[in-house]
Amino acid sequence: MKNFKIEINVGDTVEVxxxxxxxxxxxxxxxxxxxxxxxxxxxxxxxxxxxxxxxxTPGAKTPKQILQEKR
Numbered sequence: 488m489k490n491f492k493i494e495i496n497v498g499d500t501v502e503v504x505x506x507x508x509x510x511x512x513x514x515x516x517x518x519x520x521x522x523x524x525x526x527x528x529x530x531x532x533x534x535x536x537x538x539x540x541x542x543x544t545p546g547a548k549t550p551k552q553i554l555q556e557k558r
Contacts, residue, residue, distance in 0.1 A: 493540065495526070502539040503530055510541065 499513050511528035516535075519525050524535040545553050 493543070495535070495540070500541040501526065501528065501533070502541060502544075503528065503533055503537075507539045511538075 495513070495516065497513050497515060500510055501513060503509050503511050509530065511530040511533075513526050513528055515527035517525050517527065525532050526535050526538070
């Protein structure tokens with residue numbers, strides 16, 4: 488099994504919404520009653536794993552270019 492660690496801080500921007508086209512800023516990070524991480528944004532509380540982190544978005548690169556950089 489692979490491990491993937493991401494540093495998420497208050498003040499980072501995330502893309503939320505049905506099509507991940509609304510930019511929101513993280514105000515707080517908490518844990519829900521099931522022990523899952525929840526981020527509190529200026530658009531309301533969101534599950535951490537149901538949004539897109541803007542700082543991880545590669546920009547205009549294609550998936551093939553991203554894979555070549557990792558090699």
